[in-house]
Amino acid sequence: MKLYGTVRSPYVRKAMIAAIEAGVDDEVEMIAPAENVWVGDGDAELSAANPLGKVPVLTTREGFSLIDSAVICEYLASIAPEKFAQPADAAERWEMANFQSLAQGAMDAMVAMAAESNIRPEGYGWPDWAARQRVKISRVLERFETLFAGSPPENLTLGLVTLGSALGYLEQRLGDKTWRANCPVLARWFDEFQRRPSMTSTMPAPLPPPDQDPRRG
Numbered sequence: 001m002k003l004y005g006t007v008r009s010p011y012v013r014k015a016m017i018a019a020i021e022a023g024v025d026d027e028v029e030m031i032a033p034a035e036n037v038w039v040g041d042g043d044a045e046l047s048a049a050n051p052l053g054k055v056p057v058l059t060t061r062e063g064f065s066l067i068d069s070a071v072i073c074e075y076l077a078s079i080a081p082e083k084f085a086q087p088a089d090a091a092e093r094w095e096m097a098n099f100q101s102l103a104q105g106a107m108d109a110m111v112a113m114a115a116e117s118n119i120r121p122e123g124y125g126w127p128d129w130a131a132r133q134r135v136k137i138s139r140v141l142e143r144f145e146t147l148f149a150g151s152p153p154e155n156l157t158l159g160l161v162t163l164g165s166a167l168g169y170l171e172q173r174l175g176d177k178t179w180r181a182n183c184p185v186l187a188r189w190f191d192e193f194q195r196r197p198s199m200t201s202t203m204p205a206p207l208p209p210p211d212q213d214p215r216r217g
């Protein structure tokens with residue numbers, strides 16, 4: 001299988017974490033885009049595989065291409081369903097799906113914040129927009145704090161994989177650990193989750209200085 005992107009993207013990292021948790025990472029070759037992924041059409045191979053020009057893209061075992069990290073994770077989990085919680089109850093399954101959407105939405109807001117400070121040309125930034133994204137992130141994390149208050153879920157789900165990758169991006173890429181003060185239960189869960197080999201082995205390298213870094217994102 002081929003996975004386009006690098007673990008600097010929280011979406012790609014999430015897909016790679018899912019591959020490791022599914023036990024199929026040795027089948028996955030990561031392919032870094034040749035150009036700046038924020039201008040996705042700069043990479044011909046990537047834009048042929050995904051007209052949206054976004055990573056991740058997965059070429060599956062069967063040889064077809066999948067786009068969007070949620071779909072890619074579903075595919076990877078379908079190879080090893082026993083590794084991920086599958087509630088029999090329909091209501092619980094929808095709750096689980098909603099959990100994943102919330103974590104993914106927080107990730108989207110984080111990437112939008114990073115774009116504000118790193119992608120937009122000088123003078124084109126909109127600090128209020130970034131602040132609005134930060135409010136969304138806080139609200140989602142507080143929702144998870146409430147959901148975890150009894151006890152964090154014990155069994156692995158794609159929602160937790162998404163949340164782990166999102167929190168990693170918030171702390172490493174945006175350098176923001178302030179959320180921990182309001183969300184101590186979530187912070188403890190994350191500290192524990194970060195110790196999983198799927199997290200330690202996908203930790204992105206520290207960012208190079210901005211002037212030496214064509215691939216912000």
Ligand SMILES: N[C@@H](CCC(=O)N[C@@H](CS)C(=O)NCC(=O)O)C(=O)O
Pocket residue numbers: 008009010011037038039040041052053054055056067068069070111217
């Ligand atoms: N919903 C997509 C989002 C993927 C995404 O936005 N990836 C970013 C990298 S962090 C990207 O490739 N951006 C390039 C662009 O928007 O042109 C997913 O979950 O995979």
